[in-house]
Amino acid sequence: MMSEFEMKRAEKLQQRALKNPGKHELVRxxxxxxxxxxxxxxxGEFKGDKTPRRVKDYTIGAC
Structure with missing residues (x-):
């Protein structure tokens, strides 16, 4: 089991990993x-929301 300190540290490292370096904001x-x-x-369908959504609306198109 992880201590509270270790959990906060892991969360902080994850947020750093998900930051967009160009805009300095989290990427969802x-x-x-x-x-x-x-x-x-x-x-596709997200967990907890059964609304069908086009996958191409959530992907980065090739330039």
């Missing part, structure tokens, strides 16, 4: 619980 990464295809498009 959505994680789909379920991914499926409808027609030719990928759709």
């Amino acid at each position: 990464i959505p994680v789909f619980e379920r991914v499926y295809m409808i027609g030719d498009e990928l759709y």
